[in-house]
Amino acid sequence: MIQYIQIFEDELRDRNYSENTISSYRSVLSQFLADFDTEPEYISEKEIKIYLRNSKSQSLLKQRIGALKRFYQYVMKQPLKFKYIDYPRPEERLPEILSQAEVKRLFEACSNLKHLAILYIFYSTGMRKSELINLKITDIDSEQMIIRIEQGKGKKDRNVPLSEKTLKILRKYYRKYKPNYYLFNGQFSNQYSAESIRNFIKDYAEKAGIRKRVYPHLLRHCNATHLYESGTDLSVIQDLLGHRQIKTTKRYARMSIKRISAVVTPDNFI
Incomplete structure (x- = not known):
């Protein structure tokens, strides 16, 4: 599993992603691979959707989609697993501005x-x-x-x-x-x-x-x-x-x- 994480990091750096994003995506991928404990190519689209649905917050869901979508595109060469997985609609919350x-x-x-x-x-x-x-x-x-x-x-x-x-x-x-x-x-x-x-x-x-x-x-x-x-x-x-x-x-x-x-x-x- 470590090799997948390293390859993913290298791919992100080659595409000029920021170190903050790389760190965030590495954390998501590490948890994902640990939770399934199997080769990622054998994880089905349905299983991925269930995993995403169990995200505790919308921000975590967006982070997971961003990381895993790029992992399957850049590393696994299986972009179609995310063809029907969309980002959640943004929440319409406005911060309470100071006067x-x-x-x-x-x-x-x-x-x-x-x-x-x-x-x-x-x-x-x-x-x-x-x-x-x-x-x-x-x-x-x-x-x-x-x-x-x-x-x-x-x-x-x-x-x-x-x-x-x-x-x-x-x-x-x-x-x-x-x-x-x-x-x-x-x-x-x-x-x-x-x-x-x-x-x-x-x-x-x-x-x-x-x-x-x-x-x-x-x-x-x-x-x-x-x-x-x-x-x-x-x-x-x-x-x-x-x-x-x-x-x-x-x-x-x-x-x-x-x-x-x-x-x-x-x-x-x-």
Whole structure:
């Protein structure tokens, strides 16, 4: 079974998949092969469907389909086993966006300069957590007032704006912490950990008295929604966030509380 996993990893790397995706797919395949404990070529389409149906969440189901579909296509050369297996319809759940006042309270609750610099980058640029962790000092271009994001999600490079406010915070942070290579070093490693970021954002949200669930990716949603509410064109927001399709960006119009609250309801005409 180990040889199948290694061949699959090699195939994914040859096709330029990210290390995060490779790690995720390796985990799925390892569990799949362990659960069946037989040669994968003899596992039927019906058995695969039953296995997928027993996924505990929609996200796990999507992950399993993505990994196993590619395994049977790239390694086993049996793509037809997934001809009639589709991804589940996406759930129409919208995150509960923070108001600008709540974002301000979150920032005011922050008592650590490094944490504050991270919050500013998240909110001002809409950057993903993995993109922030991989930021290098040289990615900050104060002459052109941009931050370069190299090989973000989908292996794409893009630029996001660097505000004067964020630059000021970053300069204070740099003078105090003197980071090495990566912009944000961890306590015992060269890169800050995703778990530490999640934890301190949650702590500051509680300290600020915010009852909504607050997590790193929510600040990306807040960035896009507040940009839309301030009049920024959706196509510009699409470029800043690195979305492949405009329909992904359009959901921020649906998240806008200001847009909904500005509607004149029919009872006003009575």
